[in-house]
Amino acid sequence: MSDWVYMGEGLRVTYGRRTVLRVDELTVRAGNLLGIVGPSGAGKSTLLRVLALLEPPTEGVLYFGGSSEPVRWPPPLDVRRRVTMVFQRPLLLSDSVFRNVAYGLRARGSDNVRPRVEQALEMVGLAHMAHAAAHTLSGGELQRVALARALVLEPDVLLLDEPTANLDPYNVSVIEEALKRLRHHNHTTIVLVTHNVFQARRLADRVMFLLDGECVEAADAETFFESPKDPRTRAFVRGEMVY
């Protein structure tokens, strides 16, 4: 297995006439946790959809999983099943929590569905809610079910869009611990989009700062936070307005 999971060159995403993402170079190393930070509207979710192989970049090439061939569109099922993205807005099926979490396993025709679903719900602290109907859940519960639904699949690559945005500090730490375990025990590659620079600092090996669709800076976490090159990164990390 090669040591990178994604390599991108000259990636552009354009909607209508607006180019909302311009990333000239991107590398995500296997088993790493890449944090993506940036203000609202910077293009973080857009980048994640491209990495999830859900949307082709308008321009540029993307390599995935050590393959020397660029990703084909639409990507073959076995390729895209190695990646799972958890959307920013948790969208559940109008069904029970259990069936929502079981969805991806059942789509794959996997066995041992019940114990695996129960274990995933355990990881997000919702083992007691397996039989609740999705529409009765609170915002934070919804978000944790959406996360469990991806964790249960044990994908090679996990793409998380603001997975703790609606959570209280205790549950934030539950999720963060779960992510750390995934990375250390399963060697899952994780890309984590977060508004919270402190969370990026706690979890990330590498951090990328997106501003207005452009990658301003990408560096190892320590360099990124201690000695960023770009003044805008410095300002963002300090919580100042950057534009």
Add this chain to the structure above:
Amino acid sequence: MLWGSPQRRRGHPKRIEALHGLGGESKRRRCAINEIWEGIKQAALLLWHLDPEVMHIVAVSLRVSGTALLLSAAIGIPLGAWLGFSRFVGRRLVVALLYTGMGLPPVVVGLFVYLLLSQSGPLGSLNAAWIPRLFTVGAMVVAQVIISFPLVAGFTMAAVKGVDPSLRQQLISLGATEWQATLAVLREARFGVIVSVIAGFGSIISEVGAVMLVGGNIEGSTRVLTTAIVLETRRGNFSLAIALALILLSLSFLSNILMLRLQGKTA
């Protein structure tokens, strides 16, 4: 009791048949209220005794509209789902055509099918076994399918479009195939899809122009509730007409109740 004398209520089918004529006699009476009241009483008797003629007409109606509805659902649900999901050049044109189809006057559909299937028409002249002949149940089914499938497709499309498009992407990202994701979204829209089928049923069970034209209202074969009501009213057989009208009303009422309940669930 409320209707007729005890003998009449106990009367066997033959007696009931004889009652059909009563409306004719009452025509001579000038008092319309009495006539209607008498008609309702006789109608109740016909229903109570499951009059064979009435039951046969109901059976033909349900068979024709039921078959047409199954075919409409088989065409309309996939078509509506496809229009709801896909984006392609010319989609707006197809949707505009569909909306036109939803509002087609049934009698115009009847005329169109009549011309197609008549002996000298483009389909009728082929004399192929799979092409239904005019004045048969098959011709009525064809007309009713044309009337109802745009409704089923249109309402299904609306139901599918009502589901957040990101849900589909999310399911794909959880490893669903395109087909699995489509089924899951249809399942999310299921109440809307059922409503579309019920709306389709409502549009054909109560339709008269098209079935009259292409079915010909032949007694014992193509006579359905609506065309029988027209005929019996003209003949002055108000009891039979009212009995049939009550059945038609109940069918519409039941399907509308079902639709309202399901719409309540979607909201």
